[in-house]
Amino acid sequence: MVFKDCVGGLKELRPLAHLLLPLCFHWIAEEMTVSVLVDVVTSALCPGQTTCSEAIYISGLQQTVVGIFKMVVLPLLGQLADEYGRKPLLLITVSTSIFPFAVLAWNQSRGSVYVYYVLRTISFIISQGSIFCIAVAYAADIIEEGNRAAAFSWITGFFSASHVLGNLLARFLPEKYIFVVSIAFLIFSPVYMHFLLAETVEQVPKRDRDSTFLTRIINVAHKRYESMRDAAAVVFKSPTLRGISFVSFFYELGMSGISSVLLFYLKAVFGFNKNQYSEILSMVGIGAIFSQILLLPLLNPLVGEGGILSLALLASIAYGLLYGLAWASWVPYLSASFGAIYILVKPATYAIISKGSGSMNQGKTQGFVAGVQSIASFLSPLAMSPLTSWFLSSTAPFDCKGFSIIVASVSMMIALCFACLLKPDEKLSHDPEDEIEAPLLRES
Numbered sequence: 001m002v003f004k005d006c007v008g009g010l011k012e013l014r015p016l017a018h019l020l021l022p023l024c025f026h027w028i029a030e031e032m033t034v035s036v037l038v039d040v041v042t043s044a045l046c047p048g049q050t051t052c053s054e055a056i057y058i059s060g061l062q063q064t065v066v067g068i069f070k071m072v073v074l075p076l077l078g079q080l081a082d083e084y085g086r087k088p089l090l091l092i093t094v095s096t097s098i099f100p101f102a103v104l105a106w107n108q109s110r111g112s113v114y115v116y117y118v119l120r121t122i123s124f125i126i127s128q129g130s131i132f133c134i135a136v137a138y139a140a141d142i143i144e145e146g147n148r149a150a151a152f153s154w155i156t157g158f159f160s161a162s163h164v165l166g167n168l169l170a171r172f173l174p175e176k177y178i179f180v181v182s183i184a185f186l187i188f189s190p191v192y193m194h195f196l197l198a199e200t201v202e203q204v205p206k207r208d209r210d211s212t213f214l215t216r217i218i219n220v221a222h223k224r225y226e227s228m229r230d231a232a233a234v235v236f237k238s239p240t241l242r243g244i245s246f247v248s249f250f251y252e253l254g255m256s257g258i259s260s261v262l263l264f265y266l267k268a269v270f271g272f273n274k275n276q277y278s279e280i281l282s283m284v285g286i287g288a289i290f291s292q293i294l295l296l297p298l299l300n301p302l303v304g305e306g307g308i309l310s311l312a313l314l315a316s317i318a319y320g321l322l323y324g325l326a327w328a329s330w331v332p333y334l335s336a337s338f339g340a341i342y343i344l345v346k347p348a349t350y351a352i353i354s355k356g357s358g359s360m361n362q363g364k365t366q367g368f369v370a371g372v373q374s375i376a377s378f379l380s381p382l383a384m385s386p387l388t389s390w391f392l393s394s395t396a397p398f399d400c401k402g403f404s405i406i407v408a409s410v411s412m413m414i415a416l417c418f419a420c421l422l423k424p425d426e427k428l429s430h431d432p433e434d435e436i437e438a439p440l441l442r443e444s
Contacts, residue, residue, distance in 0.1 A: 078367020
């Protein structure tokens, strides 16, 4: 039965082959740099030290700036993908990662690290979260509603498989080659998409070509405002979409906070380097492949997306608490094993949003909820960065170096409470607003 479900899900992915292949190369390229970045940044900013408060604060500042801008950029990109097509937006978003890594491939001095952070911040604003949102909207264009949960699980499964391959490359490649190989993969991705990826959105004819530049700017700004207001209205009129927005906010508030400091925390407490990071991240990735490609299609007919979401949130709480209370160097490996389950939060969330959205609003609603997540991602470092630095220092009020991670776990407990109140089986996809909005989109 499991094999049959997996084969069925794989068949659904055939139309997505030219989307998933370049995205896998993109994800591999980005992941293979994660484990080495902590060592590179710490060596450049705090030579000879294992704890680097400056690196923690800069990473937190980066996440805050990214979150602020993503509140506007993510919904905007979702709307643009609905109006002008998925392909051009994907080309833009996947291309932005090339430049920051090119800087570190060229030089890894203190100045180069600062330049990297500036360019990477711009890259994150444009691409972080938006690539997934647009890819999910692309899949929703060509996959039947009943098969979307399985298709989304395969997409996130490929995402996890790419992470495993990226971490394996980071584990065995010499450090001096990691950024070079990463850049080669990052260039391949948009080139492949440009030549082989088909567009799924019918282009809307432009009727304002003869208007002045200023008039066009005003019209675009007005349309963006109206469209964002419509997206907010769609979300808040639906109990399901409103509820999943709260779940996404509190989950992202906790998980993004943990992610922003985790590798620095492990380096400071247990002296981990890129090899241990790669091993832990590979464990999460391998477990995630199994759970998303095999477990989710099996569980979905039995407990539904809501049940899967609750189970995944429980695993995320255990994940955070074990890291925060880690008393030996093997405990982070135990904590990482829960990544095989908590990774299901994403495909379950995508499926719930997709079911609760009208066919004309897929990009808008995915983008709006991602924008809500971005609010959480910029708020979490405001507390996590100083709290982590404080409890890693000698001036901590009590001995609990992972206290900030425990606090972040509380936020995920709140997300679980909201998830238990969800009713994702409500049929809202045939909203009459679809019929109202369709002619408006054709006129714009």
